[in-house]
Amino acid sequence: LYKDGIIYFLGIYLFVCSQILLQVEISEIQGNIFRLKIDEASPLRARYKVPDVLIKEPTTQRLFVSQKESGILALSSVNEDYKLKVTANPFQVVIQSKGETVLSMNSNGLLYFEHLQPPPGDRYTENEEAASDSSKRKQEDLGLWQEKFGTFLDIKAHGPSSVGMDFSLHGFDHVYGIPQHTETLLLKNTSDGDAYRLYNLDIFGHKIHDKIGIYGSVPLLLAHKPNRTSGIFWLNSSETLVDINTKAVHMPSGSAAETAKQRAVPLTDVRWMSESGIIDVFLLMGPTAFDLFKQFAQLTGTQALPPLFSLGYHQCRWNYEDEQDVKAVDAGFDEHDIPYDVIWLDIEHTDDKRYFTWDKKKFQNPRKMQEHLRKKKRKLVVIVDPHIKVDPMYTLYSEAKDKGYFVKDRNGQDFEGICWPAIPLLYPNCTPPSVFKGAELTMQKDAVHYNNWEHREVHNLYGFYQQMATAEGLIRRSSGKERPFVLTRSFFAGSQKYGAVWTGDNTAEWGYLKISIPMLLTISMTGISFCGADVGGFIGDPEPELLVRWYQAGAYQPFFRGHSNMESKRREPWLFGKRNTQIIREAIRERYVLLPYLYTLFYRAHTAAEPVMRPLWVEFPEKIETFDVENEYMLGNALLVHPVTEKEAKAVSVLLPGSEEIWYDFRKFKRMEDPGILKIPVTLENIPVFQRGGTVIPLKTAAGKSTEWMIDISYELHVALDTEACAIGELYLDDGHSFQYLHKKQFLYRKFTFHKNILTSSVDADWEICIS
Incomplete structure (x- = not known):
């Protein structure tokens, strides 16, 4: 739409088969973001457009037309930092x-858009002479309208509707993101193998180094090179595949004397393919990683500020048996002087898998049990699965049935899966996915949701909505006074607004401890800072050394919870001998001493979209040697953590980046030798943690029995000087549980500066402005 030579968005029409028009909109969004939308101009019915993930519909800025000729349009961004060249044929x-070319779309001509069609039976002539050919074509078309997976038949009520497009990232050969996979931090080429799949599935004991999608998905890909970070956010909630191909392209040399020579420039082609919906993609232009994090948060929201207790240690098992078991475990932590904040009950606490009920034999007085924990300044959390038992006597079921709330099957009947609540005896030795009755042990794609949308359209949003509803319900229950804590295993872009995520049913093996680090870093980079992996591994029985190493790693990660399967042996922290108990105790205490720094990092994640746990390259964007490091990470900007992930390790090789940086042993206050790759001796007692010179870290002077026991424990500052003998840091404090921090002066935010041998403390005016 043009006005006075200014373009608000660009409308282009493309022809596909049968002369179907596609409308393309290109717009700029404030903050170096561009949006491309492609939809049918006049579809037979509305195509699915993902709602609720964006915090609001972004306001577009005016793109200036700098050149217009036949089939070509040149546009400039508001600040003229970016130029867009749009070619009509080929698009x-x-x-x-x-x-410099940063990014191009459809460079390889892989744009496709399956338009909606009437059913095959409505399109063919009954003319006798053409009957044979018509029947053959009809059968071929029917094959596109239905697919078989084993014994399951997927009927596509509205026909095939997939979309796809390719993007070329110029000068980039390091790409990250698109969780969730048990894969490396650096995304791999897929040209010779499987594409990365984004399709939320409950895969019990998922394999390591597999591109299959597991519990959650965030369709955000990041690309990084020394002078720029860019991103592609593909807003589509149907099954999505991502192909990646990194190669070297030979370009003419810039030197006049070397015009005949060629220089190799990296190029990464990324192809997105989704089963349905529209093409709705946001191009995040950075140019820094922190700019990109803010751009993604501008679209999908920042990490919810968690209540302080949820940053403490959580003790969980499937399942603590009864009230006596809960009290005994709680007492065990006191007896062994180990801090903890939350004990969990898995699904066995319910009355025969009727969620929101209690097993009256095992939990005769749950209110009294919770009051017992509350007096000890601890919390109880229960697990709920996303399905309701079919039982007319179960109030939750009967009310939802009467109001027509349940998902329908393709025949209009309530969709019934097979899981814990329904017919479990059919699967006495099964592994536990959340819906047994499905082609891939999930809800069939042709199930029908509210507003007549097929499940294929919304599949990856299911867990997102459950976490949203739970968080909003808990806030309403507290009359808007209390911050909720809601943990989810299934997630999508924007899930950070509602709570925390964990990586799912991992295994008690060394490889799973090792792969948990890049998994958590990837989730963190895509907006979800509050994330963790089950300490010790959910499946199986960890050897004592592995359990110790996992506690040491988990203590320096955002979400810290021990969890295990019902078939695993009991593994409370004091069950592995005196020495191991002492080491685990010390790891958990370190976590509690670190809470002021960690809570401050979460405040920054909440207000400025800075990941709590971040890859080294984010802090050292010019240092190529950091780009593929995944065995160590930064916790905020001040701490470098290197978990020990090898059995019987006597030493680890640690990269301390930056030739101009100074690093200190965090525990011994000892300055390290020159940065680079150092061989650091290790014992079972701890893992290497280093503080970066130029930082101030706030800590507690001691650990308490839980976070609430620590309110009156004093603070201390760890000041690590840089080459100029200076350091800066911050401390954020509030009541730890309410939303009062949203109101002015209902929190404390201090900035610490050490300069010329003087330590000063001041109010950080920028942060007060941000909050107010």
Whole structure:
């Protein structure tokens, strides 16, 4: 739409088969974001457009037309930092910054868009002479309208509707993101193998180094090179595949004397393919990683500020048996002087898998049990699965049935899966996915949701909505006074607004401890800072050394919970001998001493979209040696953590980046030798943790029995000087549980500066402005 030579968005029409028009909109969003939308101009019915993930519909800015000729349009961004060249035939969009091509769309001509069609039976002639050919074509078309997976038949009520497009990232050969997979931090080429799949599935004991999608998905890919970080956010909730191909492209040399020579420039092609919906993609132009994190948060929201107790240690098992068991475990922590904040009950606490009820034999007085924990300043959390038992006498079921709330099957009947609440005896030795009755042990794609949308459209949003509803319900229950804590295993872009995520049913093996680090870093980079992995591994029985190493790693990660399967042996922290108990106790105490720093990092994640746990390259974007490091990470900008992930390790090789940086042993206050790759001796007692010179870290002077026991424990500051003998840091404090921090002066935010041998403490005016 043009007005006075200014373009608000660009409308282009493309022809596909049968002369179907596609409308393309290109717009700029404040903060170096561009949006591309492609939809049918006049579809037979509305195509699914993902709701609720964006915090609001972004306001577009005016793109200036700098050149217009037949089939080509040149546009400039508001600040003129970016130039867009749009070509009509073949359709292509190129984005440049300062004369350099950063990103191009449809460079390889892989744009496709299956338009909606009437059913095959409505399209064929009954003319006798053409009957044979018509029948053959009809059968071929029917094959596109239904697919078989084993014994399951998927009927596509509205026909095939997949979409896809390719993007080229110029000069980039390091790409990250698109969780969740048990894979490396650096995404791999897929040209010779399987594509990365984004399709939320409950895969019990998922394999390591597998591109299959597991519990959650965030369709955000990040690309990084020394002078720029860019991202592609593909807003589509149907099954999605991502192909990645990194290669070297030979370009003419810039030197006049070397015009005949060629220089190799990396290029990464990324192809997105989704089963349905529209093409709705946001191009996040950075140019820094922190700019990109803010851009994604501008679209999908920041990490919810968690209540302080949820950053303490959580003790969980499937399942603590009864009230006496809960009290005994709680007493065990006191007896062995180990801090903890939360004990969990898995699904066995219910009355025969009727969620929101209690087993009256095992938990005769749950209110009294919770009061017992409350007096000890601890919390109880229970687990709920996303399904309701079919039982007319179960109030939750009968009310939802009467109001028509349940998902329907393709025949209009209530969809019934097979899981814990329903017919469990059919699967006496099964592994535990959340819906047994499905092609891939999930809800069939042709099930029908509210507003007549098929499940294929919304599949990856299911867990997102459950966490949203739970968090909003808990806030309503407290009359808006209390911050909720809601942990989910299934997630999507924007889940960070509602709570925490864990990586699911991992296994008690060394490889799963090792892979948990890049998994958590990837989730963190895509907006979800509050994330963790089950300490010790959910499946199986960890050897004592592995359990100790996992506690040491988990103590320096955002969400810290021990959890285990019902078939695993009991593994409370004091069950592995005196020495191991002492080491685990010390690891958990370190976590509690670190809470002021950790809570401050979460405040920054909440207000400025800075990941709590971040890859080294985010803090050291020019240092190529950091780009593929995944066995160590930064906790905030001040701590470098290197978990020990090898059995019987006597030493680890640690990269301390930055030739101009100074690093200190966090516990011994000892300055390390020159940065680089150092061989650090290790014992079972601890893992290497280093403080970066130029930082101030706030700590508690001691650990308490839980976070509430620590209110009156004093603070201390760890000041690590840089090459100029200076350091800065911050401390954020509030009541730890309410929303009062949203109101002015209902929190304390201090900035610490050490300069010329003087330590000063001041109010950080920028942060007060941000909050107010």
